[in-house]
Amino acid sequence: MPELRYIVGQVIAFTLFAIGLGYFSNSPTYTHHDPEMALIKLSFSHASQHKEECRRLSPEEIAALAPNMRRPMDCPRERVPVLVEMTMDGNTLLRKSYAPTGLAHDGAASAYEKIPVTPGQHKLTVRLRDSNRDEGFDYEDGININLVPLQQFVIDFRNSSFQFY
Amino acid sequence: MKKLLRAGFEHIEDGFDVLFGPKWNPFYQLGALGWFYYWIVIISGIYLYIFFDTGITEAYQSLDYLTYEQWYAGGIMRSLHRYASDALVIMMMIHLLREFAMDRFRSSRWFAWFTGVPMLWFVFSAGITGYWMVWDTLAQYIAIATTEWLDTLPLFGEAIARNFLSDTTLSGRFFTLMVFLHIALPLFLLFIMWIHIQRHASPRVNPPLELAAGTFIMLLVLSIAKPALSNAPADLATVPAVVGLDWFYMSIYPLLDYVPGLTVWILLVTATALLLLVPWLPPGQRNPVAVVNLDNCNGCSRCATDCPFSAITMEPRSDGSAYEHEAVVDASHCTSCGICAGACPTATPFRRRSDLSPGIELPDQPIKELREKTITASARLIGNDRVIVYGCQNSLNPEEMAGTGAGVVTMPCIGMLPPSFIDFVLSKKLADGVFLTGCRAGDCYFRLGIKWTDARIAGERDPRLRQRVGRERIGNFWAGLTRRKDFFRELAAFRMRLKNLASSQPEKQPPPAASENDREITHA
Ligand code: HEM
Ligand code: SF4
Ligand code: SF4
Numbered sequence: 001m002p003e004l005r006y007i008v009g010q011v012i013a014f015t016l017f018a019i020g021l022g023y024f025s026n027s028p029t030y031t032h033h034d035p036e037m038a039l040i041k042l043s044f045s046h047a048s049q050h051k052e053e054c055r056r057l058s059p060e061e062i063a064a065l066a067p068n069m070r071r072p073m074d075c076p077r078e079r080v081p082v083l084v085e086m087t088m089d090g091n092t093l094l095r096k097s098y099a100p101t102g103l104a105h106d107g108a109a110s111a112y113e114k115i116p117v118t119p120g121q122h123k124l125t126v127r128l129r130d131s132n133r134d135e136g137f138d139y140e141d142g143i144n145i146n147l148v149p150l151q152q153f154v155i156d157f158r159n160s161s162f163q164f165y
Numbered sequence: 166m167k168k169l170l171r172a173g174f175e176h177i178e179d180g181f182d183v184l185f186g187p188k189w190n191p192f193y194q195l196g197a198l199g200w201f202y203y204w205i206v207i208i209s210g211i212y213l214y215i216f217f218d219t220g221i222t223e224a225y226q227s228l229d230y231l232t233y234e235q236w237y238a239g240g241i242m243r244s245l246h247r248y249a250s251d252a253l254v255i256m257m258m259i260h261l262l263r264e265f266a267m268d269r270f271r272s273s274r275w276f277a278w279f280t281g282v283p284m285l286w287f288v289f290s291a292g293i294t295g296y297w298m299v300w301d302t303l304a305q306y307i308a309i310a311t312t313e314w315l316d317t318l319p320l321f322g323e324a325i326a327r328n329f330l331s332d333t334t335l336s337g338r339f340f341t342l343m344v345f346l347h348i349a350l351p352l353f354l355l356f357i358m359w360i361h362i363q364r365h366a367s368p369r370v371n372p373p374l375e376l377a378a379g380t381f382i383m384l385l386v387l388s389i390a391k392p393a394l395s396n397a398p399a400d401l402a403t404v405p406a407v408v409g410l411d412w413f414y415m416s417i418y419p420l421l422d423y424v425p426g427l428t429v430w431i432l433l434v435t436a437t438a439l440l441l442l443v444p445w446l447p448p449g450q451r452n453p454v455a456v457v458n459l460d461n462c463n464g465c466s467r468c469a470t471d472c473p474f475s476a477i478t479m480e481p482r483s484d485g486s487a488y489e490h491e492a493v494v495d496a497s498h499c500t501s502c503g504i505c506a507g508a509c510p511t512a513t514p515f516r517r518r519s520d521l522s523p524g525i526e527l528p529d530q531p532i533k534e535l536r537e538k539t540i541t542a543s544a545r546l547i548g549n550d551r552v553i554v555y556g557c558q559n560s561l562n563p564e565e566m567a568g569t570g571a572g573v574v575t576m577p578c579i580g581m582l583p584p585s586f587i588d589f590v591l592s593k594k595l596a597d598g599v600f601l602t603g604c605r606a607g608d609c610y611f612r613l614g615i616k617w618t619d620a621r622i623a624g625e626r627d628p629r630l631r632q633r634v635g636r637e638r639i640g641n642f643w644a645g646l647t648r649r650k651d652f653f654r655e656l657a658a659f660r661m662r663l664k665n666l667a668s669s670q671p672e673k674q675p676p677p678a679a680s681e682n683d684r685e686i687t688h689a
Contacts, residue, residue: 024411024412025247039404043330110323165330
């Protein structure tokens with residue numbers, strides 16, 4: 001027959017344990033984003049243009065290659081970095097260059113940015129350069145949005161155009 | 166520092182001994198409780214899975230159905246599933262800390278420690294995938310934070326967090342993956358849990374019924390009082406800014422907002438590697454393992470039955486003797502506890518001194534020496550309350566005990582004491598009583614030493630203490646490190662009893678002394 005005091009002891013200890021379990025299983029809450037702010041996420045995975053254009057090889061050059069490697073064109077695989085600029089109401093939110101992935105820098109460039117912004121009416125402009133040019137951009141788009149607190153606004157770049165969600 | 170940690174544990178556990186009694190003390194049953202919680206998680210999980218729909222909106226709806234429409238069964242199952250998982254984490258962390266504090270991971274015991282470490286990863290990953298499947302705002306937070314964190318590793322070409330950019334691009338394939346992981350991870354965990362206890366003879370995988378009942382009722386009451394609920398459905402167009410984390414599983418996530426993800430990975434991997442190496446960190450001294458002396462081994466297999474670490478196997482005889490089997494020690498499993506010597510019928514002090522080499526013993530602490538130490542210790546005892554204290558080297562300090570005027574003989578584990586020694590001391594009148602001490606009851610450092618000793622003296626387990634030995638002259642107190650005061654009180658009380666015995670039966674003859682060649686137990 002179990003001793004009464006052990007039963008009482010169990011009840012006390014288990015009550016405390018249960019309170020701890022129940023409490024910490026979803027409390028205290030954690031605030032990881034200011035509830036007054038909205039969030040802009042800019043993310044894309046985009047393969048930019050190659051750094052150098054393909055070049056026709058001269059007959060001598062072709063002859064110099066191993067027989068199984070002979071080809072008429074030489075296409076260096078390395079890609080240029082993707083440059084992105086984002087402005088909100090004329091102020092720059094982001095200007096950043098994304099290197100192509102891969103050991104040979106021949107993969108897509110990948111971006112994933114989170115920018116908290118104040119809610120309200122905004123004019124957003126995004127520009128993207130994915131070519132060899134030194135100035136200017138290859139793509140540009142803009143949108144007028146009314147952001148509410150906690151809204152997550154996503155800018156993606158797919159199939160050669162900006163997407164807004 | 167570890168001494169402090171150990172003393173801390175022992176003090177807390179002393180408190181729990183008062184509340185629960187040593188038999189039910191949860192601290193002595195952490196591993197077993199872990200198994201118990203695991204089974205609750207599995208059974209409730211199977212029930213939930215029957216009703217669970219995989220899909221971006223279906224998952225949430227099916228859980229809502231269980232929580233509200235079927236609150237009496239599905240709702241309770243869901244809560245049990247959550248709370249037992251949380252309890253598993255608590256148990257596991259205390260278990261880890263405790264095994265560390267109690268130094269139960271060195272020499273051959275590295276195995277349980279080493280296999281315990283990957284379990285941490287499996288338990289946490291299983292929990293996180295579980296919360297992910299609900300697809301509420303917490304799941305949304307977890308999904309985004311986890312994938313962003315994974316993206317800091319140079320593993321994936323395209324950021325996998327991109328899968329959770331918006332509801333329009335969200336695909337169901339991640340949920341299929343989560344469901345798969347949430348089933349596969351616990352199954353793998355079970356496999357490692359099984360490996361974890363491979364080197365333990367009769368591992369404690371089931372808590373005592375009363376403790377199991379208590380802990381289950383607790384979970385059940387909690388499940389009814391505070392059912393596990395979903396948060397609002399996930400909505401990728403809204404940031405889940407304030408989340409009620411399950412801190413048992415998600416304590417690491419807030420850190421990710423302050424420390425770069427890659428740094429956190431490096432921290433975790435380094436911590437894991439260090440944990441894995443713990444058994445080999447200094448001081449890594451290793452005591453000599455048990456050695457079989459075939460001339461004295463009759464193949465009775467008692468040592469193999471009593472070894473707490475499954476280090477002894479019975480093999481066909483290799484020395485041409487008439488016995489069928491012999492004991493063989495696997496040095497890589499042996500922890501040098503000496504319990505096998507305490508089990509060996511040939512380890513009896515009644516044998517001629519030159520003969521006293523049992524079938525199995527520890528080479529650095531032979532049974533012959535135990536006998537000599539006993540005789541030496543008894544020589545300077547006086548009065549009619551002379552006591553020999555047999556103690557283990559993992560609890561009270563022998564010098565302190567000797568301060569009481571008792572003769573003190575220690576060994577690695579009290580289970581190394583062959584019961585015939587008690588007979589020897591009393592029948593040869595080396596002392597008026599024998600007092601045993603060691604780790605706290607229910608928590609023997611070498612797992613089974615106290616249990617076997619108690620059973621041998623009670624005559625329930627071979628080698629049994631002879632019937633003729635007056636049990637009133639045997640006392641014990643399982644003291645550990647912390648119960649010094651109680652130990653001295655119990656020892657004093659025991660000696661008082663011996664005094665009373667002496668005055669109440671002064672004329673009574675002592676039991677006849679056994680002859681020199683009297684073997685305690687003849688060959689099986
Ligand atoms: C799901 C988690 C775990 C479960 C269910 C579990 C279960 C167990 C069980 C049943 C035992 C045997 C106890 C006995 O019979 O004496 C044990 C022993 C042990 N566990 Fe765990 N364990 C878990 C995690 C861990 C972790 C994370 C570590 C440390 C890294 C660890 C370290 C040990 C050690 C060192 C022993 C051996 C103690 C000895 O040699 O006496 N365990 N565990
Ligand atoms: S000393 Fe003996 S009982 Fe202890 S682990 Fe080694 S073989 Fe097993
Ligand atoms: S207990 Fe002793 S006699 Fe029996 S098998 Fe083991 S070593 Fe041999």
